[in-house]
Amino acid sequence: MKTTFKYDHYFAYEELSKDLEQLAESYPDLVDLKANCLTLEGRKQYVVTLTNKKIGDALDKPAFYLDGNIHAGEVTSSMCAMHTIDYLVTNYDSDKQVQKILDEMTVYVIPRVTPDGAETYLNSPHTLRSVNRVTEEEKGGIDEKDLDDDGVIRMMRIKSEYGAWKKDKEDPDLMILRDPGDWEGEFYDIYPEGVLERYDGDENLKVKKDPWGLDFNRNFPFGWFPEPRQSGAGVYPLSNVETKAIADFVLAHPNIGGAAIGHTSGGLLLYPPGTHSSEKTPSYDIMILNAIAKMGEEELGYKPLNIFDSFIGSQENYDSGALDDWMFETQGIPAYTVEFWDLASKVGEPIKWGEQKGDIYESLKRFSAVLKWVKENAPQYFMSWKEIDHPDFGKVEIGGFNYKFTHQNPPEDFLLKEVENDTRFNIRFIKALPKLVIDELNAKQVSDEVYEITAVIGNKGYLSTSLTDTALLNKYAKPVYVNIEGGEILSGKQETQIEDLQGYAKTMTGVYYYGNITTDKNALARKKLKWLIKAKKGDTVSIKAKQVKAGKVSKTITL
Numbered sequence: 001m002k003t004t005f006k007y008d009h010y011f012a013y014e015e016l017s018k019d020l021e022q023l024a025e026s027y028p029d030l031v032d033l034k035a036n037c038l039t040l041e042g043r044k045q046y047v048v049t050l051t052n053k054k055i056g057d058a059l060d061k062p063a064f065y066l067d068g069n070i071h072a073g074e075v076t077s078s079m080c081a082m083h084t085i086d087y088l089v090t091n092y093d094s095d096k097q098v099q100k101i102l103d104e105m106t107v108y109v110i111p112r113v114t115p116d117g118a119e120t121y122l123n124s125p126h127t128l129r130s131v132n133r134v135t136e137e138e139k140g141g142i143d144e145k146d147l148d149d150d151g152v153i154r155m156m157r158i159k160s161e162y163g164a165w166k167k168d169k170e171d172p173d174l175m176i177l178r179d180p181g182d183w184e185g186e187f188y189d190i191y192p193e194g195v196l197e198r199y200d201g202d203e204n205l206k207v208k209k210d211p212w213g214l215d216f217n218r219n220f221p222f223g224w225f226p227e228p229r230q231s232g233a234g235v236y237p238l239s240n241v242e243t244k245a246i247a248d249f250v251l252a253h254p255n256i257g258g259a260a261i262g263h264t265s266g267g268l269l270l271y272p273p274g275t276h277s278s279e280k281t282p283s284y285d286i287m288i289l290n291a292i293a294k295m296g297e298e299e300l301g302y303k304p305l306n307i308f309d310s311f312i313g314s315q316e317n318y319d320s321g322a323l324d325d326w327m328f329e330t331q332g333i334p335a336y337t338v339e340f341w342d343l344a345s346k347v348g349e350p351i352k353w354g355e356q357k358g359d360i361y362e363s364l365k366r367f368s369a370v371l372k373w374v375k376e377n378a379p380q381y382f383m384s385w386k387e388i389d390h391p392d393f394g395k396v397e398i399g400g401f402n403y404k405f406t407h408q409n410p411p412e413d414f415l416l417k418e419v420e421n422d423t424r425f426n427i428r429f430i431k432a433l434p435k436l437v438i439d440e441l442n443a444k445q446v447s448d449e450v451y452e453i454t455a456v457i458g459n460k461g462y463l464s465t466s467l468t469d470t471a472l473l474n475k476y477a478k479p480v481y482v483n484i485e486g487g488e489i490l491s492g493k494q495e496t497q498i499e500d501l502q503g504y505a506k507t508m509t510g511v512y513y514y515g516n517i518t519t520d521k522n523a524l525a526r527k528k529l530k531w532l533i534k535a536k537k538g539d540t541v542s543i544k545a546k547q548v549k550a551g552k553v554s555k556t557i558t559l
Helices: 013-026 075-090 096-104 115-122 241-252 283-300 307-311 323-331 360-377 412-430 469-473
Strands: 031-038 044-050 063-067 106-110 141-144 155-159 165-167 175-177 188-192 194-197 256-264 268-271 303-306 335-340 382-390 394-401 436-447 450-459 480-485 488-491 495-498 508-511 517-521 526-534 540-547 551-558
Touching: 013 031, 013 044, 013 075, 013 115, 031 241, 044 075, 044 241, 063 075, 063 412, 075 096, 075 106, 075 115, 075 256, 075 335, 075 412, 096 412, 106 241, 141 188, 155 382, 165 188, 175 360, 241 323, 256 323, 256 412, 268 283, 268 307, 283 303, 283 335, 283 412, 283 469, 303 307, 323 335, 323 469, 335 412, 360 382, 360 394, 436 540, 436 551, 450 480, 450 540, 480 526
Parallel strands: 063 106, 063 256, 256 335, 268 303
Antiparallel strands: 031 044, 044 106, 141 194, 155 188, 155 394, 165 175, 268 335, 382 394, 436 450, 450 526, 480 495, 480 540, 488 526, 508 517, 540 551
């Protein structure tokens, strides 16, 4: 796929900023670049608006929302967002499909939700959830540190008679669980590479809790729970400047009709609801959510899953307060969490999402397969065990993966495929949005200076102008407003409201027992309106239609 920039590495903040500025400068008619907010460390959370400015205002067109890096370490998602921006503007002049999208639609992109967190992740040995801000700091335990200054925090094994691990006889790099009947031999404890912070003289070691515990995807208002019920939720909903900026942006841009929220990893397309069973959601909504996710499965190879029914670990103490749920439940927007990069499937040991979780032995089998794959395909991100002098434990060994660019994100050689596949999915998703049209506009003279005006207002998109039945039930959906201008109205209204123009997703289709396919009933995608007006021959009459999710259109006829 043709792009301006190369996607063979992960962009730090400075490079990401320069690339966005270059695209905005090179394509001023297509790109609007702004700071959605400033972080506490003074970095910009950029928001990019993509549309042909010469053909209508961005807010007057159906819009798609895309973001990445709501979690600091999930930098693949920001690269996917950058690639979509890059591809759309770079190919505008040469690709008719791209041209049509940017002429008729708007794409809003926040490529890096947490620039502070991502910068820490990319430029230090540490991993973190969302941002490098200390919440409640735990005392005592193994504090993660890069002991050999190689820029990576790996595993650390310490000999111990009490240890639960032992060396694998066939592979010196692999550790396996100690058998229940193992009485003699070399046994080990395994911790993250780090130093011991002593506290209250406890000899039973543990890993010290990460002090950077904030989780931006638990900080949105729908389904929010406080600590400790929900780890990382923050002191109140939207208590982080970055999450509040996203919510404010979505509310200020009501033309958003679909959203893809970028994460890693697992190779999944997750869709709402996330706080209750999908059986309590209108069946039509589940159908369209799954249908759009199926396009993602075709392009990305990722499995579509409902969050509550098939993904979360507990249906009692579930994780919530997520952006996708807030968008869907309070705005009616079909929103997805896209979990990029599926290392487990790549090594031949896929995780059985939506099924009963396997035991630790299944996980160890997968770990062994991953170890082999990384050594063969990304050896730069693996180190065999080596002995070092530890300030607290004497002789220890460190080794293993660079987790960041094997498990959490793909090695750079595998990045391009992820970003290209995601751009293909995003383009297909954009094309599913509602699309308002004036199909017909006719005038018939019925008497001297009296004309009958008829217009057919339609929606040619997959999604309805309401987007979802959830939006209709909760009265979030806005009507289609149709105005007539020109002449004196004798019959009909100056402004007519159409509650909903259905998308073709609501066309009833079927397959008969003997194999024939059929359209049982068309969606209510069109509405014919009629007026009587007093006007003179040669006068003009205009019909203007607008709907916040479906766009703004007009047509004029001369009498």
